[in-house]
Amino acid sequence: MNKILPPILLTLLFSPFQLRAESYTFSGGSNNLIQTIAATILVKAYERADIEIKPVFLNLQQSLHQSNAGITDGEIARVNAITKFTPNLRKVPVAIMFLDAVAFSKNSSIKINSWADLRNYKFTIVKGVKFIEVATEQHERREATSHVEALALLQSDKTEIVVTSKIAFVNLMYRKKHNKIKAVSDSLKRLQLYHFVHMKNSRLIPVITPILQNMLDSGEIAHIRKAQLIKATKKFSPDESPERDNGHQLNLNQIVK
16 A cells, blocks of 8 residues: 655655755954854854854954855854944854953053053054954054964064954964063953854854853853863963063963953
8 A cells, every 4th residue: 555655754855955964164263262262162052953063264354254255154253343344244142252452562661551542652453353443443553464463563573562352362472482572451342252143044043042042151151261271371381471560460361251
């Protein structure tokens, strides 16, 4: 006797997508510990939805261009206001990292207490860190394409100050062993960072949002962040730590909060 298969089963059996595993590529900044930690958080979160993601690391400006154009599937972690520059990106409304803007210099006599203080110095920002671009747009400044380039400019005395993300820059100083560079400001501004998807992938938002929220509420995101920062710290000896002259040592254990 012939059996007629239910329509839903026929759909599943013959759907061209039935055996295709979901996989997405999200871009972020290269040589940037914040982006690396955020990518680790996202990989764990998407795994719980049985979705594979592949982080790719570019310079910050290139990453924005590719994610907004739909070449990649979204941004790993960016500030809330990034959609002013990238209208095709959609925010996942759970903060997964934070970013502190801090001024760094080889000249420890420099003291920066506000954005306005920067106008007295030759300073450099990293192109693609949009909120720092906006905060300093009225000042004469130099733009580096990456944190590596910004560090090289500072080390070679082609700029007096670099203003950028504290975690990303301190980690780079550790790796390059530039312990003569100091932080010459406290945080000029702190912003939360969010995951963004291209609008073609908006259906991912209701899938990943509750997973990330649970990870945040349980303390798992904070645990991952702290573990990754401490792991990075252990690669370096204590005498390689960049310090402030006022006694506040800028090792990675002290910037996890």
